[in-house]
Amino acid sequence: MSKKNSEYLLELEGMRKAFPGVLANDDVGLAIKPGEVHALLGENGAGKSTLVKMIYGILQPDSGTIKFNGKPMKILAPAQARELGIAMVFQHFSLFDSLTVVENISLGMDHQSSMEKLAARITELSERYGLPLDPHRHVYTLSVGERQRIEIIRCLLQQPKLLVMDEPTSVLTPQEVDKLFETLKRLSSEGMSILYISHKLDEIKALCHHATILRLGRKVASVNIDEESPQTLAAMMMGEELQTLQRGEAVNSGQVRLEVAGLNVTAADPLGISLKDIHLQICAGEVVGIAGVAGNGQDELLAALNGETRVREAATILLEGKPAGRLGPNERRLAGMASVPEKRLGHGAVPDMSLVDNAFLTAFRRMRLLRHGLIDYARTRQFCEQVIRDFSVKTPDAQVPAESLSGGNLQKFIIGRELDQNPEILLVSQPTWGVDAGAALTIRRALRERAAKGAAVLVISQDLDELMEITDRIGALCGGHLSAFYPTREMTVEKVGLLMAGVTLEQEYAA
Amino acid sequence: MRPESLLPVFVKRPLPSRAMVYLSPLLALTLTLLAGSVLFLTMSVPPLQAMYAFFIEPLSSVYGLTELAVKATPLVLIGVALALGFRAGVWNIGAEGQLIIGGLCGGAVALYFYEQEGFYILPLILLAGIIGGMLWAAIVAFLRTRFNANEILTSLMLSYVASLLINLMVHGPLKDPEGFNFPESRLFSESAMLPILFEGTRLHLGAVFALLVVAAGWLMLSRSLSGFQIKAMGSASAAAEHAGFSSNRIIWMTLLLGGGVAGLAGTIEVAGPIGQLLPTISPGYGFTAIIVAYVGRLHPLGSLLAGLLLALTYLGGETAQINLGLPVAVTGVFQGLLLFFLLACDVFIHYQLQWRRSGSSGEAA
The missing domain is CATH 3.40.50.300 (P-loop containing nucleotide triphosphate hydrolases)
Known part of the structure; x- marks a missing residue:
């Protein structure tokens, strides 16, 4: 024995x-x-x-x-x-x-x-x-x-x-x-x-x-x-000491690109989270972060903002000052919006489709990839290869199915697909969840750069360190309520933790 | 100490096997032939002779080949349309009912123009058939999109309603006034019939429609935005919604398409080989087309080949009945076996068999 x-x-x-x-x-x-x-x-x-x-x-x-x-x-x-x-x-x-x-x-x-x-x-x-x-x-x-x-x-x-x-x-x-x-x-x-x-x-x-x-x-x-x-x-x-993100000063011009005013969304699913009286403003040039424990309305908020869920009162969501609540995802894309959902396989990308097809998936309107009603595969392939190059996506070629990429590479591809469409408003949920450190740095840097070029960027994340690193202002979702927003440099992880638990900071200070 | 099993285990493949996607139908066909041989043996018919009667004899004459095309026409038509729906995850299994209503509507128009002539009559008949099939499928689409009623159940149940409805019509309003009370309509007049392509056969213009639908389906699936939406919705509905494709729109589109094409197939049957309305206008083409779509790997071109194969089971069943006195139910048995084996073989697309090495190194005494 x-x-x-x-x-x-x-x-x-x-x-x-x-x-x-x-x-x-x-x-x-x-x-x-x-x-x-x-x-x-x-x-x-x-x-x-x-x-x-x-x-x-x-x-x-x-x-x-x-x-x-x-x-x-x-x-x-x-x-x-x-x-x-x-x-x-x-x-x-x-x-x-x-x-x-x-x-x-x-x-x-x-x-x-x-x-x-x-x-x-x-x-x-x-x-x-x-x-x-x-x-x-x-x-x-x-x-x-x-x-x-x-x-x-x-x-x-x-x-x-x-x-x-x-x-x-x-x-x-x-x-x-x-x-x-x-x-x-x-x-x-x-x-x-x-x-x-x-x-x-x-x-x-x-x-x-x-x-x-x-x-x-x-x-x-x-x-x-x-x-x-x-x-x-x-x-x-x-491994080797990774460089941290060098962030420049926010170039907040004050021009409001995305405004949410009193948005209410009742959950279709009885077990879902309803959004209650959401107020939010994102200006050109800034990155705004929303913290929160998963399942507090993040998915619902993203869906309402990117048009997957339509809102009855059109004026509760304003894109560049225009009511957009009733527009569908593609109409909002044409108005300058791009979105990256949390779930990569099955929401951000179709698992068994090739990267070329997945590039077409959300880019066909803005990048004009349809010709005479048919898919222009030559241009789609060009666009796809551009994304692969720009974000150094590691893949044998553009024809492999999305599911064969590693999590980090697929996330770089999806974020690249949206960024290469030059959006003025970018919504990203859990940008670096399950992504290796190198890819995470690439992604965070790309988000900051996009903001520096004048886009309004919203990052919904459970990773507090990430939000503290890349955002200019920060708030939190709790049970479908969105807290007020505070300048990130004045916040600590503990304070954001209180916001995540649904405590308003003023109360806490008063106590 | 667990005794190591000698039986192989199923292990999930890291990626689905492309080769198995195409090999699976061939493997299923082989297994069907083997199982069929056993079946024939138990009925004391020499298997080789039966297989010859079933699969070779029908193809040994020009007439037999044209008959194959006649039987394949509705199967291919519906198979292509169903494949599009199945790709989108819309399970319309009631094409039989849509075919019957299409045939009924087309037939009603043909009877309305009884003993009249004109080039416009045939297009009107075909149009009526398409619209009839679409309306029947629209009920399913409405129930699904409005009340989230499962389309598998509603489309199947509506098939039985359709079959009762055509029975009612040929027993009543559409019955031939001079038909000695037989439940049949009048024979359609010349202008209401599909032109025959080759004199002396029953091969008609409908076969050309089937080829056109194959080509159109292929183009749609591989290059059009609608086809892309269908594929995206079928593999990842959330991703399709995120891309701005409406699932309700795709449900309506695929069901109307399926219903319209099935209706066309029904009209082609009554205005082609049948030439009148009968209580039964289809030997289950609408159901068999489900097998066609799957054996054809949900691809239009595959549906063409699979349609020909399944048409052969109809022809072979008839030949076996005439030559060997086998019951006509053999056709159904063969079709069922083929689908059964296909579904079993499709497991190998995602899984592979692995034999565990016997005797584990870790537990050596």
């Missing part, structure tokens, strides 16, 4: 996983002791998710060994991982909105038990670990933070030895993050190991004992957190 009672709970060695065109993990190793909070640190696209999916049995490694409790294992399915004592909280929840908390948890159980017993155990766990949760509430009435608690409790019910958390704070306000950390520290003190995936250095400093750092699919280092500073961690994560 192989050696038992290893010092480590989980040991990975030489893990390798290739996808067509990408080596997602190459000779990656990792070791976690019982009771340790271990950070898996890396930029988006560094291979963190791939590694975790292999631990949880969703993906099979091409080569490499996994040892659990010192015993070599092949984890073929998530059910097997759970049996071993590995539990995982995903970034995206799998919950049924119309069911209650206890019903949802019951559905995901490998071993069934009665509802009353389960509800009692949920209450017990939620009290013990500071995760307030009523087992009989319906999920659609819960906030994102509460929904995450369901996922955590679902994991704790299995009494796991290792809890894997994939970017758990990306959907939380700074205040909710603090609460989560208390819970995680408590679990760790009781001997549970936690593998914590993130690219946020301050969180890792606050929570973790050790860190394994990945870059471009390879392990860069394995470090003791206490011996490192955020700067050294960042340097290891990003």
Whole structure:
């Protein structure tokens, strides 16, 4: 028999996983002791998710060994991982909105038990670990933070030895993050190991004992957190020191390009978010940011602004001073607007269409790519190749399907497609979500440049650091309400966090 | 220690296989022939002889080839139109009903001009047929866009209504006054009939329409804005909406197109090979065209080839009935087998089989 009672709970060695065109993990190793909070640190696209999916049995490694409790294992399915004592909280929840908390948890159980017993155990766990949760509430009435608690409790019910958390704070306000950390520290003190995936250095400093750092699919280092500073961690994560954005002064001419005055949109879906009395002005030359936790009306706001949802009162949305509420997306494009939705595949681009076709998708009106009612493929290809060149999109050619590009390259392509149409008003949602650092810098720089050329730019983002870096003014969406806007240089992350939680700053100051 | 399974497992391909898209129909056809052979064996008919009667004999004469074209005409017409709809994710499976109403409307106009002559009569008949089919499909489009009613259900149910409606009409108002009370209309007069292309055969002008519709469908899908909208809506509706394409408009467009072409096909049937209105004017062409569209990989040119193949199952079924005394239901069985195997083989477009290596290195004692 192989050696038992290893010092480590989980040991990975030489893990390798290739996808067509990408080596997602190459000779990656990792070791976690019982009771340790271990950070898996890396930029988006560094291979963190791939590694975790292999631990949880969703993906099979091409080569490499996994040892659990010192015993070599092949984890073929998530059910097997759970049996071993590995539990995982995903970034995206799998919950049924119309069911209650206890019903949802019951559905995901490998071993069934009665509802009353389960509800009692949920209450017990939620009290013990500071995760307030009523087992009989319906999920659609819960906030994102509460929904995450369901996922955590679902994991704790299995009494796991290792809890894997994939970017758990990306959907939380700074205040909710603090609460989560208390819970995680408590679990760790009781001997549970936690593998914590993130690219946020301050969180890792606050929570973790050790860190394994990945870059471009390879392990860069394995470090003791206490011996490192955020700067050294960042340097290891990003490789050579990345230059930060040089931003010039805003050239706000005062000419209002986009104005929203008292916009109300009732959600078509009963579980959707309704927009309430939105006021917003964006002038030529400035970048305005809207922060907020996902699901607070960002998608609805973008759809109302870009014309996917039409608004009955035309005058609540003014493009260059003209009422535009009832115009469709293409009429608004002709009036100078361009938009980049959050979801790249399936919203910004058609996954199985070629890049040429995807270039045609939103550019055919403004770039005049139709001739005699037929698609002018010669001009479309020219335009597509221009986008690929201007934004150095890495692709074998313009004919590959959009889904074959990596996230960062596709995002560069989509943003390039909109910017190369020379819009006067640009709406962008989550511009650098899941994009590697290099591409993110390119994109942020392009957005600033567009504003410098006189465009009005609106950035909707969950990434506070990004908003602090590139915007001139900042506000936040909470439950379909848009806060007032404040000059970014006068704001701190904490203040924006309050806006995200729906607190108005004046109140806070008055208190 | 889990025993490693010796059975292969399905593994998702990283990208859909282009080759399998085209190989799948051929593989399905092969499997259909194999399963058909087993079927014939159980009926104690020598499979080779049956296959010959089914697939070769109908094609061994010029007359047989023209008959193939006659049967393929409605299949190809509807197959192309349905392919456009299916590409957009609009599941109109009621082309049979649209065909019947088209035939009924076209037939009614033909009967209105009974014993009259004029070059204008035939175009009017065809136009009436197209409009009839469109109106029938418009009900589906209205219910879908206004009430979000599933078009699969409504279009299918309307097919049964259509078939009852034509029954009612030939039993009543459109019945031949001198027809000894048989449920049939009068025979159409010369000016109401589609011209025959080759003397001595039944090949008529409708076959030319089918080729034109194939060409038009191809052009539309590959080069026009409407075709682009259809493709975008079908693969990613949110992206299409973001590009400013209205899903309601595409639902209306594809359903009207499908209904119009099916109506045309119905009119071509009554003003071509049939020459009068009967309680049944189609042996299920509208349903078979669904198989045509899929075997033809939702491409107009593919629909042409698939239309010819499925037409052969109709002809072969007749030959097998005459020569070998097999029941005519064999046609339906073959069509069903083909679709069944095709859907099964299409799994391989997105998945591949993988044999797990036996004996895991990690668990060696």
